[in-house]
Amino acid sequence: MSSSKELLQSVPSVDQLARSASANVLLEKYGHDLVMESLRAVTAQFREALLNHGERARDGRSELTMIRSAQTYLETLFEPSLKSVFNLTGTVLHTNLGRAPLPPEAIEAMTVVARGASNLEFDLGKGRRGDRDVHLEQWLCRLTSAQAATTVNNNAAAVLLVLNTLALRKEVIVSRGELIEIGGSFRIPDVMARAGCKLREVGTTNRTHAADFEQAIGPKTAMLMKVHTSNYVVEGFTASVPESELAEIAHRHELPFVVDLGSGTLVDLSRYGLPHEPTVAETLANGADLVTFSGDKLLGGPQAGIIAGRSDLIDRINRNPMKRALRIDKMTIAALEAVLSLYGNPDRLAERSTTLRLLTRTQGDIEAQATRLRKLVERVLSSNLAVNTIRCQSQIGSGAQPGKLLASAGLAIRPSDGRASGKKLEKISVAFRRLPIPVIGRIEEGAFLLDLRCLEDEADFIAQLSSLGLMDVEP
Numbered sequence: 001m002s003s004s005k006e007l008l009q010s011v012p013s014v015d016q017l018a019r020s021a022s023a024n025v026l027l028e029k030y031g032h033d034l035v036m037e038s039l040r041a042v043t044a045q046f047r048e049a050l051l052n053h054g055e056r057a058r059d060g061r062s063e064l065t066m067i068r069s070a071q072t073y074l075e076t077l078f079e080p081s082l083k084s085v086f087n088l089t090g091t092v093l094h095t096n097l098g099r100a101p102l103p104p105e106a107i108e109a110m111t112v113v114a115r116g117a118s119n120l121e122f123d124l125g126k127g128r129r130g131d132r133d134v135h136l137e138q139w140l141c142r143l144t145s146a147q148a149a150t151t152v153n154n155n156a157a158a159v160l161l162v163l164n165t166l167a168l169r170k171e172v173i174v175s176r177g178e179l180i181e182i183g184g185s186f187r188i189p190d191v192m193a194r195a196g197c198k199l200r201e202v203g204t205t206n207r208t209h210a211a212d213f214e215q216a217i218g219p220k221t222a223m224l225m226k227v228h229t230s231n232y233v234v235e236g237f238t239a240s241v242p243e244s245e246l247a248e249i250a251h252r253h254e255l256p257f258v259v260d261l262g263s264g265t266l267v268d269l270s271r272y273g274l275p276h277e278p279t280v281a282e283t284l285a286n287g288a289d290l291v292t293f294s295g296d297k298l299l300g301g302p303q304a305g306i307i308a309g310r311s312d313l314i315d316r317i318n319r320n321p322m323k324r325a326l327r328i329d330k331m332t333i334a335a336l337e338a339v340l341s342l343y344g345n346p347d348r349l350a351e352r353s354t355t356l357r358l359l360t361r362t363q364g365d366i367e368a369q370a371t372r373l374r375k376l377v378e379r380v381l382s383s384n385l386a387v388n389t390i391r392c393q394s395q396i397g398s399g400a401q402p403g404k405l406l407a408s409a410g411l412a413i414r415p416s417d418g419r420a421s422g423k424k425l426e427k428i429s430v431a432f433r434r435l436p437i438p439v440i441g442r443i444e445e446g447a448f449l450l451d452l453r454c455l456e457d458e459a460d461f462i463a464q465l466s467s468l469g470l471m472d473v474e475p
Helices: 004-009 014-019 021-030 032-058 063-078 104-114 134-144 155-166 188-195 210-216 243-252 280-285 311-319 322-326 330-342 354-359 363-380 422-433 458-463
Strands: 091-093 148-152 171-175 198-202 221-227 257-262 290-294 305-309 385-397 400-415 442-444 447-451
Touching (some): 021 063, 091 354, 134 148, 134 280, 155 257, 155 290, 155 305, 171 210, 280 305, 305 311, 311 322
Parallel strands (some): 171 221, 221 257
Antiparallel strands (some): 148 305, 290 305
């Protein structure tokens, strides 16, 4: 039996491996530094295996297999961390999965401006420096009837900028029932504190009245604010003050009235068979001086926060030094402009907006797709698993109409013997997540569910099914 020293001496040196003919391809593709790093990692791993397992660890190990291990190391290093996935969770606007999918027009617009120089802040007519907000403001004002509009990197930033501009070191009055927490544990009171203003909460969790606002207004009051609770629903014994009444109170005291719509929408969704959501135009018509909303939720565009309303207030916001820190880049502007232009023709919006198209898919259409895919999925799974078509319910989004569900359909995968332990279902879930284009479903009611509402690229989904292999889900 070889000693530990003899075993370690049998490991090829890093330089020896780097000089081998099989390493030339790696050196050409990845460069000297990274190849040497990978070879050091592989040889260190081999030495550790020899020390732990002795002669057995040397079986089948050669210079070529070590070079192949180095290649795997480098391929893993260069594999993108951010990648495309199939969202089959049943939540269309899924915060963790990138929210709104963009239409082709937006993707093409981003590609065009990403290729080279653009007139991002250059006035082509006057031949001098321009303002990046002009690329979006015309469409935003047309679609919302606002006097002016500006855009930042997300809606939390839009709220922060409004508060810091209009209420620095002053009080903002908000109903206690609207002090929401958004994704990542960010809370409206925390955003207000960072903006440099003081929260003055009125009313109770479930009921707030006009008199509560009237009584709270004082010398330090900067504005009245209403936060649309788009990420939760309170039902039962509730009361809130209508926007028009809040606007009247604010204006009587010469205060601005600001509404944070959260998800926001530019059209009446009920015309497309979806639950009605307050539009930006409706909110402004109700007397709001400023409205903030997201670009990447119901609007169906890229991540952005939009502020629309009175031109004098927008001018003040644009002069705030924080605006530069929160501004959006050229590709976001290009994508959002392309999405906004789709709203110019609302008759075709449901087919051209990817988000709206997914939200308006009929249950019958999705059921037909589930029927087509059932046998194809079942064929690549082990005999221990059964695949059934099911009816289910999709969610518009956890941050956009969470209580409104859409009739949908999909596939339910569960052990054939009916004993669906959490361990078995998680094993199935992991296998789907490890596909070349990861498939994200959900575990519910003793099955791994694939809600097919968001599956448009059926061909690519089918093409990679063979990579699943015959999974064994025995305990």
